[in-house]
Amino acid sequence: MLLRIDHVGIACHNLSEKIEFYESVFGLTVVSREINEEQGVREAMLHVADGDQGASYVQLLEPLHPxxxxxxxxxKRGEGVHHVGYGVTDITKALAEISAKGVRLLDERPRHGSMGASIAFLHPKDIxxxxxxxxxxxxx
Ligand code: V0V
Ligand code: CO
Structure with missing residues (x-):
């Protein structure tokens, strides 16, 4: 069901500073910067690698509001890893299969994500x- 790790989402206070940090320490390149009002974030995707099943990224996230x-x-927790995003072929099918196993979905239907992707979250307490x-x- 899971194709690859699409991205690791990292929460930070200052997006521009954190981008510079990842660029200088790891030599990563920003491929997208967006504001997602629905998710309450200003975010950047930094390309890590390309694989048979698609690319993987680091996603840096700054909140739009507290x-x-x-x-x-x-x-609550300070800066650090906020979520893991897995690539799937068919998100609607994956959500139905996962829900049938008793895992709570935070999104019953896919939402708009970075770079035109469809995204949906699963409850951390069930994973x-x-x-x-x-x-x-x-x-x-
Ligand atoms: C909260 N909790 C987490 C967590 N956030 N556990 C692991 N990882 C996280 N990131 C825990 C928290 O410690 C509490 O546990 C409990 O869940 C309830 O948290 P809360 O602080 O009371 O907050 P809630 O319940 O209001 O919201 C938590 C959830 C919320 C996860 C439901 O953050 C949510 O709906 N997230 C999905 C949307 C999202 O994160 N969007 C931003 C990324 P204790 O302390 O009670 O034990 S946007 C994105 O990734 C995009 C656009 C993209 O990839 O394209
Ligand atoms: Co994400």
Whole structure:
């Protein structure tokens, strides 16, 4: 069901500073910067690698307001890994299969994600404390 790790989402206070850090330490390149009002984030995707099943990225996330998913996470836990995003072929099918196994879906239907992808989140309490995102990319 899972094709690859699409991205690791990392919560930070200052997106520009964190981008510079990842560029200088790891030599990564920003391939996309977006504001996603629905998710309450300003985010950047930094390309890590290309594989048979598609690319993988680091996603740096800065909250648009304190009262957002990432804002609340930062206040509670500070900067660090916020979620893991897995690539799937068919997100609607994957959500139905996962839900049937008793895992709570935070999104019953896919939402708009970075770079035109369809995304949906699974409840961290049902995945061993890991906020988990499914990603169906717009390119096949
Ligand atoms: C909260 N919890 C987490 C967590 N955030 N556990 C693991 N990883 C996280 N990131 C835990 C938290 O410690 C609490 O456990 C419990 O869940 C309830 O948290 P809360 O602080 O009361 O917050 P809630 O319940 O209001 O919201 C938490 C959830 C929310 C996960 C439901 O953040 C959410 O719906 N996230 C999905 C959307 C999202 O994260 N969007 C931003 C990324 P204790 O302390 O009670 O034990 S956008 C993105 O990735 C995009 C656009 C993309 O990839 O394209
Ligand atoms: Co994400």
């Amino acid at each position: 009262d957002t998913a990432v804002g609340k996470f930062l206040a 061993g404390g890991v906020l988990t995102e499914l990603v169906e990319t717009s390119r096949h």
